[in-house]
Amino acid sequence: MVKTLLLSLFLLACVTSAGAQQVGLITNTDARKTTSLDGAWQTIVDPYESGFYDYRYQPSNNGYFKNAKPKSSSDLIEYDFDSSGSLRVPGDWNTQQDQLFFYEGSVWYKKSFAYQRKPNTRLFVYFGAANYFADVYLNGEKIGQHEGGFTPFNFEITRLVRDTGNFLIVKVDNKRRRDAVPTLMTDWWNYGGITRDVKLIETADTFVNDYFIQLQKGSRNHVTGWVKLAGDKLTQKVTIRIPEAGISKSVTTDANGSAAIDFDANLKLWSPEDPKLYDVAIEAETDQVRDQIGFRSIETRGTDILLNGRPIFLRGVCIHEEAPIRGGRANSREDARTLLGWAKELGANFVRLAHYPHNEYMLREADRMGIMVWSEVPVYWTIQWENPATFANAQNQLSEMITRDKNRAAVVIWSVANETPLSDARLTFLKNLVAHARTLDPTRLLSAAMERHYVNDTTQMIDDPLGEFLDVLGCNEYVGWYDGPPEKADRLEWKSKYEKPLVMSEFGGDALGGRHGDAAARWTEEYQESIYKHQIGMLKRIPFLRGTSPWILMDFRSPRRPLPGIQDYWNRKGLVSNKGEKKKAFYVLQRWYQEKRS
Ligand code: GCU
Secondary structure (H helix, E strand, O other): OHHHHHHHHHHHHHHHHOOOOOOOOOOOHHHOEEEEOOEEEEEEEOOOOOOOEOOOOOEOOOOHHHOOOOOOOOOOOOOOHHHOOEEEEOOOOOOOOHHHOOOOOEEEEEEEEOOOOOOOEEEEEEEOOOEOEEEEEEOOEEEEEEEOOOOOEEEEOOOOOOOOOEEEEEEEEOOOOOOOOOOOOOOOOOOOEOOOOEEEEEEEOOEEEEEEEEEOOOOOOEEEEEEEEEOOOOOOEEEEEEHHHOEEEEEEOOOOOEEEEEEEOOOOOOOOOOOOOEEEEEEOOOOEEEEEEOOOOEEEEOOEEEEOOEEOOEEEEEEOOEOOOOOOEOOOHHHHHHHHHHHHHHOOOEEEEOOOOOOHHHHHHHHHHOOEEEEEOOOEOOOOOOOHHHHHHHHHHHHHHHHHHOOOOOEEEEEEEEOOOOOHHHHHHHHHHHHHHHHHOOOOEEEEEEOOEEEEOOEEEEOOHHHHHOOOEEEEOOEOOOEOOHHHHHHOEEEEOOOOOEEEEEOOOOEOOOOOOOOOOOEOHHHHHHHHHHHHHHHOOOOOEEEEOOOOOEOEEOOOOOOOOOOOOEEOOOOEOOOOOEOHHHHHHHHHHHHHHO
C-alpha cells in the first residue's frame, strides 16, 4: 500500500512538470539507447521575444518555432536560424559570446536531425537541464515546457518524429522573476541556456520507466523499493538481478505497471573508504536496464550521524557548478572529476552541492569516488512563500532532483532551503517540502542551511523552528568575514534547541589567489588562512557538530561581486582560485581533515 502510494506520488510529480506526457522522468539515461543532440545549435537571441509574441504581446501562432523559410522572393520572413549564429550545447551562453555575458532574456535554439525509428519503439527527447524556462517544439508543434534551471525533463516525440528533416526548437528564457525558484537575488551567475546534455532516447513500446532500489531505512541487509513500467503491456514479470551477490528476485507489475521490491540481501556496504557499486539489472519481458548501485544505510541517533550503523563526521566543502579553469556552467564528467578530485585532496568525504541540483556526472562520480553528497533545491533567500505557484514549482524541482538521484548511494542528505528568513509562511512552505521529500524517499536525511542568532555577545543559538522537522541541522555563519574579525571565533560558543547533529554548512571568507599581505588585511590569502585557523578552533568546541562544509571549494562568478582588481564578478571565497591555484587556507583545512581521519 505505502509503496504504491509512494510510486504514484513520483509519477504525479513528473507528469505535471512535463505537460501532457504519459511517461514520468526517464532515469539512468546513460543505460538507455540514446542519440546525442549535443554540439552546435543554431540560435537567435530574442530580447523582446518577438519570436513568441506578436506586437500586441499576444502569443503568436507563427513564431520562430515554425522555422519558416521564404517560399518566394516576395515572402516576408524576418528570421532565419540557418544563417544565424550558433551556440554549443551543453553550455551557458554567457561564456560563449562576450555580448551575452550579462544577457538575461530569451534565446531560441534549433537542432535539425534525421531519425529512422524502428517499429514497436518509442522516442523521447531528454534535456539534462535548461536555465530557466524552456518552451520546446518539434517540427513546428509545441511538445512541452519546463520551469527550473537545474533538473532534467523529457517529452515523447514518437508521433511527431519523421525520418528526415526534423527540427527541434527550444526557447530558453533565463529572465529572473520574483515568484520564481530561485527568485530575483542570488549570489551566483544566472548562466542561461541549454546547460546540460540533450539526447534522444529510444525505448520499447513498454519499457522500464523508473525504479528505486536502496536499503530500507536503518537496515543494512533489507532492500526495498519499486519498479515502474510505462506503456501498454503493463502487467509483466520483472526480475531484479545482482549477479555478484547471487540475487535474482522476480515480481509482477500491477495494472499500473508498478511493483514493490522487498528482499533480504547480504551486500557489501558502500562507504567513502570502500565505495562499492553493484551491477544491478532490472529485466522486464519487453525491456531491461542496467545500473551501478551502492547500498549503505544513513540515519541519525541523537546528535550522531550514522553511516552503516557507525558514527561519522562529514568532512566536507561546498561546491558551485562552476567549471574549473574555463568558468561557466560545469557540465561534464571531466569537470566533476576535477572538482571532486580537489575535494578529495582536501581530505573530504562529503560535499554540499550548492544551491541547486548539479549535473548527473557529479552524482555518478561521487558514487564512484566515495564522496557523500548534500543535494539542494534553489529555495534560496527570500522566496515568495505565500504564492502557491512558487510552492508547486519548488516541490516539482524537489521531485525531479529526488527522482533523478534516488539510486545514488553517495546522496545522504536532501536540503530544502538556504538562508531563508523566519516567518510562519516560510515555515509552512518548507515544512511541506520536507514532508514531500519524505514521501518520495523515506531512506535519506533531510536538512536545510538555516540562520542562527546571538543570545548574547559570545553565544550563538540554533533554534530556527524549521529544525524540528529536519534530521540534520545546517547552519551558515561568517564569523571573521561578515561578522567581526577572525579571532572573534575564539570566544564564541554554540547552543542548539535540538538534540540533533549539526553540519556547519557555510563559513569562510574571500581571498584573491596570489594576493599576500598582513593576516589582518582583507582579500589576502593570509586573512582567509586566519579565518580558517580561528574557525577550526571554534568548531572543535561545538559538542553536537557532526560535519562541516566551508564556503567554498573554488571561486565562482557572481553578479553581486564587482570590486575591480579583486573580485571582478567572482566570489573569491574559494579555497582554490578559478584558475585552479590552491590558497593557503586550503592547507589549513586539509591538515584538520587529516587530523579528523586519524
Ligand atoms: C551566503 C550564501 C552563499 C553566498 C555566501 C557569500 O551565505 O548562502 O550563496 O555566496 O553567503 O556571501 O559568499
